[in-house]
């Protein structure tokens with residue numbers, strides 16, 4: 001099915017004289033049943049719409065395989081239970097350093113101001129959270145903890161008071177499965193119709209307005225073909241994630257079943273279509289074209305992340321942005337003791353504050369041609385070894401042992417270990433001298449590492465752990481695509497290159513540019529899926545005759561480039577888009593020069 005997903009759009013009339021396709025109809029049609037799709041559906045149903053959700057497989061997508069972390073703050077009940085003080089202002093101050101101007105300042109403020117309510121909304125649909133605070137800096141907390149510092153908050157302490165905002169869905173192991181199961185159950189309970197094993201292949205348009213979706217579906221296929229498709233997809237999902245070559249091989253029969261038994265299905269949408277079909281991490285051609293620097297990484301993707309959602313939108317005239325932005329993760333912890341190490345490049349020069357979030361470290365390593373080593377002394381390695389059991393889940397344990405065993409070389413001197421790793425010895429000696437002088441004097445680290453993590457690296461033997469980004473089964477660097485269709489920051493409507501909306505078309509989650517499209521920290525993608533999914537669902541529903549108008553707070557606020565307002569003077573069925581006095585172009589919106597404010 002999706003192998004035939006070619007984007008483009010077809011006119012609403014009868015197609016190519018073949019047998020008539022089956023027809024379904026709803027007010028709002030959602031393409032993709034992951035976090036963004038489920039949230040869009042829930043909001044559209046709540047607004048009184050008949051909603052139909054399509055998924056190429058059985059739903060869940062990357063969301064169900066994820067860690068289930070949701071970035072939230074501003075004083076959530078979980079933060080309060082953990083005795084943590086936080087405010088929307090502090091959250092905004094920190095996220096500004098990560099999000100930059102990929103969304104207007106007003107949109108980011110709306111997200112932060114609404115964060116406590118967003119988490120409560122998820123809880124009201126059955127998603128459980130808990131305020132057990134993780135004492136360590138980690139890539140993912142163990143089953144004892146569900147709240148942690150999931151970004152680079154401590155490194156950015158000059159910008160805002162740090163607070164732990166990674167809210168992990170309560171559930172053992174990687175708990176994205178629980179998050180999706182609860183959202184899926186709520187969606188089904190709400191009355192939305194979920195149509196699985198149905199891939200959207202083209203949008204149907206009428207006079208420029210998107211009025212439906214043309215699909216290939218296994219609805220009429222023999223029961224055994226549907227069962228085999230479901231079971232084989234499920235079996236291939238995890239290998240696809242961890243050993244992509246094997247996963248692709250296992251996925252072949254799934255695609256074959258789709259091609260052999262898939263039948264045309266046309267789904268009409270009275271109010272609008274929401275594209276929530278994930279990113280393009282599984283599309284090697286797109287990755288090569290847009291993000292060649294990520295080639296050493298391991299795409300965090302399901303077969304559904306083939307870019308078909310993005311292509312559906314471009315086929316109907318939608319613009320894309322930030323396809324070159326991918327998040328490449330290189331976590332140095334757990335075990336937390338490794339934060340006392342010094343991250344260097346091939347010249348022996350220090351790369352960045354080692355306590356930053358894994359995606360920021362990944363970015364910094366990619367900028368050094370993907371090569372990096374962590375220098376640690378015997379005291380650090382010994383402490384790290386003792387911490388492995390208590391600070392890791394199984395997948396982190398494998399990587400931690402790899403780093404501490406096979407992934408490192410050691411020698412009695414700094415010069416010796418540099419020679420063994422192929423790192424410039426003079427450069428490394430100079431770096432260690434400067435680092436130790438700062439730590440001994442108790443001065444501020446020039447790269448911003450928190451004082452409690454600064455300790456001289458002076459106890460031989462010394463180790464250099466290879467943390468370079470290249471394909472490695474035991475120590476992969478996960479890659480997440482961040483760019484997508486350009487969506488109106490107030491409504492989620494897909495925008496064309498000229499900044500005008502494609503009528504009837506919305507996008508959310510990783511099919512669209514969103515809050516995490518410049519820089520990802522753990523939890524920000526799912527939080528954006530919830531934020532953008534709900535926004536798209538609400539605004540698509542507002543196109544229902546008699547639904548009245550829906551105002552968008554973001555539409556009335558500063559665009560972030562000029563002091564004036566951008567956007568509409570109120571949202572009704574058609575959006576009026578205007579103005580930025582500077583004439584600058586943002587990624588999530590287009591400021592048009594010369595328009596009146």
Ligand SMILES: Cc1cc2nc3c(=O)[nH]c(=O)nc-3n(C[C@H](O)[C@H](O)[C@H](O)COP(=O)(O)OP(=O)(O)OC[C@H]3O[C@@H](n4cnc5c(N)ncnc54)[C@H](O)[C@@H]3O)c2cc1C
Nearest residue numbers: 032034036056061062063067069200304509510523525526
């Ligand atoms: C292992 C892992 C861990 C992660 N951990 C976290 C985390 O803890 N926190 C966080 O914020 N982010 C995390 N991420 C990233 C995050 O999970 C995803 O970015 C996010 O869930 C994407 O949600 P979505 O709704 O946009 O897409 P998805 O959840 O991928 O859903 C898209 C759905 O669309 C369907 N689909 C695709 N194409 C079509 C089509 N043509 N027609 C019909 N259906 C289609 C797919 O089958 C899929 O079910 C993680 C990702 C992975 C893989």
